[in-house]
Amino acid sequence: MIDILEAQDFLNANKTDQAIKSLKKATDRLKAAGKADNKFMAAEAQLQVAPQHPLPSTHVPQQGQVTWIPVAGEFIVSDTLAPEKKAAIQKANALLKAGKTAEALQNVQIVSSDLDFILYLAPLAQTEGDVNRALVFAQNKNDKEASAALTEALNSLVAVSENFYTTELPAPGAPAAANTAAPAATAPASPAPAAAPAAQPSAQ
Secondary structure: OHHHHHHHHHHHOOOHHHHHHHHHHHHHHHHHHOOOOOOEEEEHHHOOOOOOOOOOOOOOOOOOEEEEEEEEEEEEEOOOOOHHHHHHHHHHHHHHHOOOHHHHHHHOOOOHHHEEEEEEEEEHHHHHHHHHHHHHHHHOOOHHHHHHHHHHHHHOOEEEEHHHHHHHOOOOOOEOOOOOOOOOOOOOOOOOOOOOOOOOOOOO
């Protein structure tokens, strides 16, 4: 997701050559994600969207069973949290966006059970298609169209609680169960994904 966001920034600044490099890296990493153990098959209707990040009005639901990959994460806290703990979470989220997972987890140790962790899931096929379209547009110097294709990829993300991801979703390669219920989110029990998208649907 860092590559995708960097590519979009480059495209919006008319830095096409740099954008192409980022898009090629994103393509390679998406191919690797398709072979990773943490992908899973599910219909979008089976995913329980985290209430802190409802889907944007521009979101187009996936049809049928599709492959999903976890692409990013974000720590969420309540407004009543002490200032020093809020500061720790803000720093942790900045570290996540920079891909510094270990450092991010160190910063949230003082928060303990006062925070939730949100995971962003991306539909693999659509994301690959959007990135490939963006690459073709960029190679043809159509920066505006390339950026729009990446916006479609970002709008396809679905945010779920970490507990829903770790307890309610199927094992790798298996379809999701027809009926699921997400427990209340808790502090992360496992390392966060490497990067968090910089701009999410009021929602890698």
